[in-house]
Amino acid sequence: MTTVRHVLASGDFRQDWSNAGLITAANDWSGVPSIMGYRGDDIVTATGVDPRTITAPTTSEVVVNVVANQSNPSAGNLSGGVLEFDGIANPTIALNGSGTADAPSIVVYLDATGRENIRFQANIRDLDATADNAIQQVAVQWRTGNGSWSNIAYIADATQANSATLVTAIDVTLPAGANNAADLQIRVITTNAAGNDETIGIDDIVVSSVAGGPDLTPPTLAGFDPSDPDDGAVAVDPAANIVLRFSEAVQAGQGSFTLASGNDVRVIAVTDPQVTISGNTVTINPIADLIGGRTYTLTAPAGVLADLAGNAFAGLPQGALDFTTLGTQAVTIGEIQGLGHQSGFVNTQVLTQGVVTAIDTNGFYIQSAIGASDGDDRTSDGIFVLTGSAPTGVARGDLIEVRATVTEFRPGNDARNLTITQLVSPSFTKLGTAAFETVLIGQGGRQAPTEVIDDDGLTSYDPTTDGIDFYESLEGMYVTIDKPLVVSNTNSFGETYVVASGGAGATGVSERGGITISEGDYNPERLQLDNDNGLFAGFNDLYTVGDRLSDVSGIISYSFQSYELLVTEAVAVTEDVELVRETTNLQERIDRVSVATYNMENLSAVDSADKIYSLASDIVFNLNAPDIIAAQEIQDGDGAGTGSNLSGVPTAQALIQAILDMGGPEYAYAEIAPSAANSTGGEPNGNIRNGFFYDPSRVTLVAGSLQLINDPIYSGTRRPLVASFEFNGETLTLVNVHSTSRGGSDPLFGAKQPPADAGDAARTAQMAAVRSWIDAKVAADPAAKIAVLGDFNGFVWENAIKSLTNGGLMQDMATALLPEEERYSYVFEGNNQALDHIVATSNLLAGAQFDAVQINADLPAGVQLSTDHNPLLALFQLGPTAETIFARELAFDNQPAGLAPSFDQGSALFGHGPERHMFALGQEWFQLA
Numbered sequence: 001m002t003t004v005r006h007v008l009a010s011g012d013f014r015q016d017w018s019n020a021g022l023i024t025a026a027n028d029w030s031g032v033p034s035i036m037g038y039r040g041d042d043i044v045t046a047t048g049v050d051p052r053t054i055t056a057p058t059t060s061e062v063v064v065n066v067v068a069n070q071s072n073p074s075a076g077n078l079s080g081g082v083l084e085f086d087g088i089a090n091p092t093i094a095l096n097g098s099g100t101a102d103a104p105s106i107v108v109y110l111d112a113t114g115r116e117n118i119r120f121q122a123n124i125r126d127l128d129a130t131a132d133n134a135i136q137q138v139a140v141q142w143r144t145g146n147g148s149w150s151n152i153a154y155i156a157d158a159t160q161a162n163s164a165t166l167v168t169a170i171d172v173t174l175p176a177g178a179n180n181a182a183d184l185q186i187r188v189i190t191t192n193a194a195g196n197d198e199t200i201g202i203d204d205i206v207v208s209s210v211a212g213g214p215d216l217t218p219p220t221l222a223g224f225d226p227s228d229p230d231d232g233a234v235a236v237d238p239a240a241n242i243v244l245r246f247s248e249a250v251q252a253g254q255g256s257f258t259l260a261s262g263n264d265v266r267v268i269a270v271t272d273p274q275v276t277i278s279g280n281t282v283t284i285n286p287i288a289d290l291i292g293g294r295t296y297t298l299t300a301p302a303g304v305l306a307d308l309a310g311n312a313f314a315g316l317p318q319g320a321l322d323f324t325t326l327g328t329q330a331v332t333i334g335e336i337q338g339l340g341h342q343s344g345f346v347n348t349q350v351l352t353q354g355v356v357t358a359i360d361t362n363g364f365y366i367q368s369a370i371g372a373s374d375g376d377d378r379t380s381d382g383i384f385v386l387t388g389s390a391p392t393g394v395a396r397g398d399l400i401e402v403r404a405t406v407t408e409f410r411p412g413n414d415a416r417n418l419t420i421t422q423l424v425s426p427s428f429t430k431l432g433t434a435a436f437e438t439v440l441i442g443q444g445g446r447q448a449p450t451e452v453i454d455d456d457g458l459t460s461y462d463p464t465t466d467g468i469d470f471y472e473s474l475e476g477m478y479v480t481i482d483k484p485l486v487v488s489n490t491n492s493f494g495e496t497y498v499v500a501s502g503g504a505g506a507t508g509v510s511e512r513g514g515i516t517i518s519e520g521d522y523n524p525e526r527l528q529l530d531n532d533n534g535l536f537a538g539f540n541d542l543y544t545v546g547d548r549l550s551d552v553s554g555i556i557s558y559s560f561q562s563y564e565l566l567v568t569e570a571v572a573v574t575e576d577v578e579l580v581r582e583t584t585n586l587q588e589r590i591d592r593v594s595v596a597t598y599n600m601e602n603l604s605a606v607d608s609a610d611k612i613y614s615l616a617s618d619i620v621f622n623l624n625a626p627d628i629i630a631a632q633e634i635q636d637g638d639g640a641g642t643g644s645n646l647s648g649v650p651t652a653q654a655l656i657q658a659i660l661d662m663g664g665p666e667y668a669y670a671e672i673a674p675s676a677a678n679s680t681g682g683e684p685n686g687n688i689r690n691g692f693f694y695d696p697s698r699v700t701l702v703a704g705s706l707q708l709i710n711d712p713i714y715s716g717t718r719r720p721l722v723a724s725f726e727f728n729g730e731t732l733t734l735v736n737v738h739s740t741s742r743g744g745s746d747p748l749f750g751a752k753q754p755p756a757d758a759g760d761a762a763r764t765a766q767m768a769a770v771r772s773w774i775d776a777k778v779a780a781d782p783a784a785k786i787a788v789l790g791d792f793n794g795f796v797w798e799n800a801i802k803s804l805t806n807g808g809l810m811q812d813m814a815t816a817l818l819p820e821e822e823r824y825s826y827v828f829e830g831n832n833q834a835l836d837h838i839v840a841t842s843n844l845l846a847g848a849q850f851d852a853v854q855i856n857a858d859l860p861a862g863v864q865l866s867t868d869h870n871p872l873l874a875l876f877q878l879g880p881t882a883e884t885i886f887a888r889e890l891a892f893d894n895q896p897a898g899l900a901p902s903f904d905q906g907s908a909l910f911g912h913g914p915e916r917h918m919f920a921l922g923q924e925w926f927q928l929a
Helices: 333-337 467-472 609-622 649-661 760-780 799-808 813-817 882-889
Strands: 013-015 035-038 067-070 081-085 092-096 105-111 115-126 138-144 150-155 167-173 184-190 200-211 233-236 242-245 250-252 256-261 264-269 275-278 281-284 295-299 305-307 322-325 349-360 363-367 382-386 398-409 420-433 439-441 478-481 496-499 527-530 552-559 562-567 573-575 592-603 628-634 668-671 689-694 721-727 730-738 785-791 810-812 826-828 831-833 836-841 849-852 872-877 917-921 924-928
Touching: 035 081, 092 105, 092 184, 105 200, 115 138, 115 150, 115 184, 138 167, 150 167, 184 200, 250 275, 333 349, 333 382, 333 420, 349 382, 349 420, 349 552, 382 398, 382 552, 527 552, 592 609, 592 730, 592 785, 592 836, 609 649, 628 730, 628 785, 649 668, 649 689, 689 721, 689 730, 730 760, 760 785, 760 799, 785 872, 799 810, 799 836, 810 813, 813 836, 813 849, 813 872, 836 872
Parallel strands: 067 081, 233 322, 382 420, 439 478, 527 562, 592 628, 730 785
Antiparallel strands: 013 200, 035 105, 081 092, 092 200, 105 184, 115 167, 115 200, 138 150, 138 184, 242 281, 250 305, 256 264, 256 295, 275 281, 295 322, 349 363, 349 398, 363 382, 398 420, 478 552, 496 527, 552 562, 592 872, 628 689, 668 689, 721 730, 785 836, 810 836, 826 831, 849 872, 917 924
């Protein structure tokens, strides 16, 4: 490694990075004398942190880091951390913050034995020429040994927008404590800025010094941030350590520190284990916590500490360091929880009372006794008391008094999560027993909002109208859900979404028992049931959509971006529902062409026979063998194998054969294979693409019509596949799409409101390109009949699909022809939603029929052999009607020409192969298959 110290007595330290051979490989500093770069993972979690506050002894020097051989400091995809730019005119290394590189730095390692007046010089260069204009702070710090860092220079913002010319020179002489230090370190550090970080070069480094005489300078408290707590500080945690920072490394002398407040006087010898000395930092950790609400004074005699040369510290006189500890406040649980998602008592020690409602393996829940709450339904009367291990001495129903510190716990330390208010470091006393109120959710109790999750960016607390605030008002409380309806199948984590009161009052409940989203309504009334075996080991059942349950009781909590009920009592199924796979009633006719869209979820020829034959069964029996199927996620022949043969024909042929084996028609298949491996997204080496299956006995693929819509916006994803088909003398043009995924979207109940939809801009641009293609087509032929169909990965109210429907040229068929609650093709986190669509020109809507065929999405995962999407099916009437066709083509005895004939039972209408016929009874048409 390169932490070998440069001996300043041998000459100045210099590094200008002009030698491109110093760094040749990632994370390898072996060629750079006396410098090391560190990524600074998890030193801080917020953005825009002042790097001067990062002074703890062990911060940053963990993950060694350098991204070697870079050439474009303005690139938008740069890694965070330490980067080497040897491909620019003036090479340098640089720092760039990110979500991983929270506080990147470089450290220069020096031996200053016999040297003084140590001077550090460097040029801090703005290398980012983009319009980004983050506030990129830089601090220069020093230390000896492994002590705390001390600040010696600071740049509030080392960058500016739209240029890469700003250079800020640093020229600073280190304090006397650095003189004669055998282990001297100088650090340049930045932090992850708010917004897009800018790249800052650390160049032209020079560390110089002069020969020193004997060290005669005594240590003093550091000029910046000399102590924690600060002199005069208030609301200091009684359990906090006292930290002193000095101008140079110190050692124990003789004497004691005295920490006193009234009759609480603690004399702590400098050699006592309660005192730790590390470099220039002295930490005092009293054996017992200080008393709350008291003012303490720390004093020390001269000579209690000395520098390494033996110069004595002058000591701490009376009044040099005074601080006041936080007193314990007696408050209700409702006051602790407050009107909002975070408590106003964070880091405050409080005294409260509550009844134990549930006991877990690391703590217990308490709730205000009946008559002892704050009387405000907007504030939760329950809270979790964290003990860290299995609590003892408490039982359900105990009334206890708790003295503890309020914290906000963010599950998984995941910034997407909201926080949970908790009590930590508790001490508690049993006062007796008492009763608590069980809050009912549903009819006869509190009603969850049914449309709005949040409409104010968490700036206003509205439990009666905002779902995210409603559940916050119940956080930690014991509640009962009235007779819930199951709206999602239990997942692999044991989580099940429900709505109260059998769905009464809920919006969007479908015929099959799920709950469907609509514009502005993402179903805040649904709530997740979860099992916590530490609380209650008797809730591990599997439920399916449509099941009805007995009342369910437990604790309202939050995890993985979702509010949940942790079940604490046995649950019974009052109605066990097993959904069946739907079969459509729609059937092609002599004057109606049937068109389906189906995302086949990474179908390949090497998939299991179960999957391939399941899809074939869907097509033949549940969809009545559509004339045309627009398929998405067709992989190449070897699936996620080598990807050397990009053709999807082997995959299509496997499905075609399975359809034949099922008694279906012999489909033909059309695709345009990807031009390069891994260019269309999806599973690596799978090379998914869109394709058309079509029945040549019913429709004809127009020669030369198969094409891709090419536009740069489709780079790295699927290009729309266009094909025209002739049917009944007319031409139908289909655009098969599979838009950019929503993966990475913000959660509905997350900390960021409103949640951002990942890929929205890309999907909008993709559909705009499709609309431009359609507009050109319609300009050339105003009567053109066109449908865009496939997996849009979007909702009809989003801008992507509005790109198609704006102006009335096209309509979404589900919107036009289905009830709102039945418009879905996919289920995500308990919400039915329509990701797949058929959007048709308005001239196709006359006589059209449409069906969202529910055969996969709302079934349990183990039953979804085919895919996790539902297919959509449309019937379009093209050309002459059936009656007109027969008036023209069938001759009947004694029937005047040109008049509509009457048909006898058994009159043949058309064949879909030899086995299918239409016949008439009077004026009603029927089909035999």
